[in-house]
Amino acid sequence: MSWDLLAQSGMSPKDVIAPSSFEFATGNNFKMDGKFGAVSFVSILASEMSDRMLADFLSIEHPVTIALHLQSIDQTKAIKIAKRAITDIDKMKMDEQKKAFKAGYDSDIIPPDILTYSEEAKSLLNDLQSRNERFFLITFLIMNTADTKRKLDNILFQEAGIAQKYNCQLKRLDFQQEDGLFSSVPIGINLVDIKRGLTTSSTAIFVPFTTQELFQGGEALYYGVNALSNNMIMCDRKSLKNPNGMILGTPGSGKSFSAKREIVNVFLTTRDDIVICDPEAEYYPLVNRLKGQVIKISPTSDHYINPLDINIDYADDDDPLSLKSDFILSLCELILGGRNGLEPIEKTIIDRCVRLVYREFMLNPHTDNMPILEDLYNLILQQPESAAQRIATALELYVKGSLSVFNHRTNVDIKNRIVCFDIKELGKQLKKIGMLVVQDCVWNKVTINRAERKSTRYYIDEFHLLLKDEQTSAYSIEIWKRFRKGDCTLSIFTTSPVTALSCGVSSGVSSADSSILSIMSICETCLPSFTL
DSSP states (O other), rough: OOOOHHHTTTOHHHHHHHSSOOOOOOOOOETTTTEEEEEEEEEEOOOOOOOOOOOOHHHHHSSSEEEEEEEEEEHHHHHHHHHHHHHHHHHHHHHHHHHHHHHHOOOOOOOOHHHHHHHHHHHHHHHHHOOOOOEEEEEEEEEEEEHHHHHHHHHHHHEEEEEEEETTEEESSSSHHHHHHHHHHHTTTOOOOOOOOEEHHHHHHOOOOOOOOOOOOOOOOOEEEEETTTTTEOOOOSSSSSEEEEEOOOOSSHHHHHHHHHHHHHHHHHOOOEEEEETOOOOOOHHHHHHHTTEEOOOTOOOOOTTOOOOOTTTTTSOHHHHHHHHHHHHHHHHHSSSOOOOHHHHHHHHHHHHTTHHHHHHHHGGOOOHHHHHHHHHHTTSSSSHHHHHHHHHHHHHHSGGGGSOOOOOOOSSSOOOOOOOOGGGHHHHHHHHHHHEEEEHHHHHHHHHTTTOOEEEEESSSGGGGSSSHHHHHHHHHHHHHHSSEEEEEEEOGGGGGOOOSSSSOOSSGGGGGHHHHHHHOOOGOBBOO
């Protein structure tokens, strides 16, 4: 078709689109422009329908046209129809009882079909009178076309199987194919007088426009396909009420792959900084290919992070030393161990020493005045309480012993847009400490980015390790509350079943059966953005 010739020829697009010929010679199919077609109606026999039936019909990989003609019946007339049906069924009951009495057997024995019809008719009358239901007459038509008659028969056989699965029957219109074709095209005419009565609730399952779609513009990322409509799910998490999210799954189910796919999308679509906490060394090949920065922290590495690093904006508008003291208490909780954690006296000693160790830096905030773990250790040794000796003895392994990897000044400059902290080789003793230190280091980067009005996306793997101890889980909640302030996105992925965890984030909750509540308390408002 040429648009330029339409005005000269006097034709319209309808003249080009419309078929040039129809043939209704046979009784149960027709020909249209050399193609074979057939119109069938769905005979609804089931008392209850599933909303998946229409989706299954539409998922067939062949041309299919579904026409639904709905005719609303006046409420008063509908109630009369239901009452008349009940009267007819009661008459059938009486006839059966008379036969039973004459034959000499129990009159209560009635054919099961009559009992079923009686219950359904009474239920229909109750819906119309009490539940504000309306009554509709529905005509359900399906039109199929194919290049050959054999292919058309195969399509109809496939559709008949779908109808049978939902306790319905698919029947071809005999000698009504022309009327069926007119009733199937979108002109609002129904020439097929085959109707089935349904209430409002039953009719609603045939309305295919109830799918909730999520397709945003801007810096939207791909998160999968809608299970009902097969449309893409494109979402900009930063524009939602809460941008944070969790990825839960069994080992090998694809949690890390989903995170890697999202990281690539973020890298290509946005200008946000990306930080990854990698406990199993899974992400460094991807980061290297994206020209990112990999920080490998281990006893043999020359990359160091000082857990006592702090900046003026560390706690936003609050006292930075208070939040830093909370972090160091969590760190000492892991180091000292113990079933009951730190005693109140020990917490007091550590908090006092934290404020003393930062005195010189707060007076002159220069990197040369930044304290290290050994400075805190020396201050604790000078305290007069006996508990201070116990704390210092526990810290000695991490200050002067073989696990002194965190007793150095930070020598890595986190300036790259994508940064990966590889802590796999820290070993079992230092793994949780390493995750906690990385979390604090990332928070420092987030506060710097906030001052520069930049966004940060933080991906943390094996997050359940931080939920096993009360102090580390409490600190994680505190950091999460600060992460969620709009310009930072936190993505947590962990291994399920989460009921295998044991933590005390929720007050009074520490059993394995209740640990899912602990995860929900951390992600209370980001539950809608779960990825399973």
